[in-house]
Amino acid sequence: MGKKGTSLNKIINKHYSELTSKGKILAEFVMSNPDKAVFMTTRKLAAAVGASEATVVRFVRQLKYESYALFIQALKELIDTELTLIERNRLANPVVRSEDAELERITNQDIENIKAMAKNIDLTEVKKIRKILKESEAVYMIGSRLSYAPAFYMGWTLAKLRKNVRVFKGSDRTTIDQLVFASPKTAVVVIATSRYPNEIIRMGKLAQRHKLKLILITDSSSCPLIQFSDHVLIAPLKAIPFLGNPASMISLINYLVHTLAADMGKELKNHQEKLEQAYLENDILFRY
Numbered sequence: 143m144g145k146k147g148t149s150l151n152k153i154i155n156k157h158y159s160e161l162t163s164k165g166k167i168l169a170e171f172v173m174s175n176p177d178k179a180v181f182m183t184t185r186k187l188a189a190a191v192g193a194s195e196a197t198v199v200r201f202v203r204q205l206k207y208e209s210y211a212l213f214i215q216a217l218k219e220l221i222d223t224e225l226t227l228i229e230r231n232r233l234a235n236p237v238v239r240s241e242d243a244e245l246e247r248i249t250n251q252d253i254e255n256i257k258a259m260a261k262n263i264d265l266t267e268v269k270k271i272r273k274i275l276k277e278s279e280a281v282y283m284i285g286s287r288l289s290y291a292p293a294f295y296m297g298w299t300l301a302k303l304r305k306n307v308r309v310f311k312g313s314d315r316t317t318i319d320q321l322v323f324a325s326p327k328t329a330v331v332v333i334a335t336s337r338y339p340n341e342i343i344r345m346g347k348l349a350q351r352h353k354l355k356l357i358l359i360t361d362s363s364s365c366p367l368i369q370f371s372d373h374v375l376i377a378p379l380k381a382i383p384f385l386g387n388p389a390s391m392i393s394l395i396n397y398l399v400h401t402l403a404a405d406m407g408k409e410l411k412n413h414q415e416k417l418e419q420a421y422l423e424n425d426i427l428f429r430y
């Protein structure tokens with residue numbers, strides 16, 4: 143498929159002149175009606191523009207997607223970045239037959255997202271990231287809006303494994319001060335969820351400009367921060383979320399932190415003994 147970090151509209155614009163006349167009609171239909179096209183099979187899309195299914199398959203291949211399913215996933219990612227809350231509500235507002243049915247729909251959606259993450263995760267990239275998280279002098283976690291929740295979770299759990307872990311909000315401009323004066327041996331982990339607030343993009347660019355090691359955890363290969371990042375992990379979404387869905391991202395972070403714990407060796411024991419002693423001395427946790 144297209145290069146990671148390149149959105150579908152850019153890919154279509156790049157290959158537009160190479161398309162057949164029917165291919166150009168398909169491109170124009172998809173870009174003008176993405177919320178309709180994303181739910182169409184090859185047969186329905188072909189019928190919508192008066193073409194054959196073979197033409198649709200050829201169109202997808204000309205855009206360098208290996209399958210129609212990957213093309214539709216790219217279209218979902220584009221829509222997820224562009225849709226307003228009102229448009230999301232219209233697309234994701236099912237008829238709720240019962241609370242039990244809605245519970246099943248939501249939990250199945252989360253399960254599918256987690257399965258997609260597990261299937262597509264780059265384990266070689268995971269190992270490289272774990273090494274950085276273990277060996278860096280400090281680790282700065284940055285999230286914004288929805289992504290602040292998984293950023294805080296990762297920072298909180300990571301602090302149980304190693305020292306010098308800090309969590310920052312992308313919306314807090316004082317984070318800029320911290321990045322500007324950070325040690326060159328600091329690793330910066332940015333959590334970015336669509337619709338990608340400009341403040342989180344700004345922080346990622348700043349980390350890259352100051353030559354800090356930048357790790358990105360995101361929900362789409364269309365995330366604009368991919369091009370500035372040294373390492374990337376993606377927890378893809380199988381459906382367009384109404385209010386956002388960090389379930390697969392939390393699962394990815396959980397996996398990453400737990401496997402990092404296995405890498406820490408004696409350092410982990412020493413670190414956690416100090417933490418437990420501090421908890422005890424300061425009466426931090428409830429005891430029966």
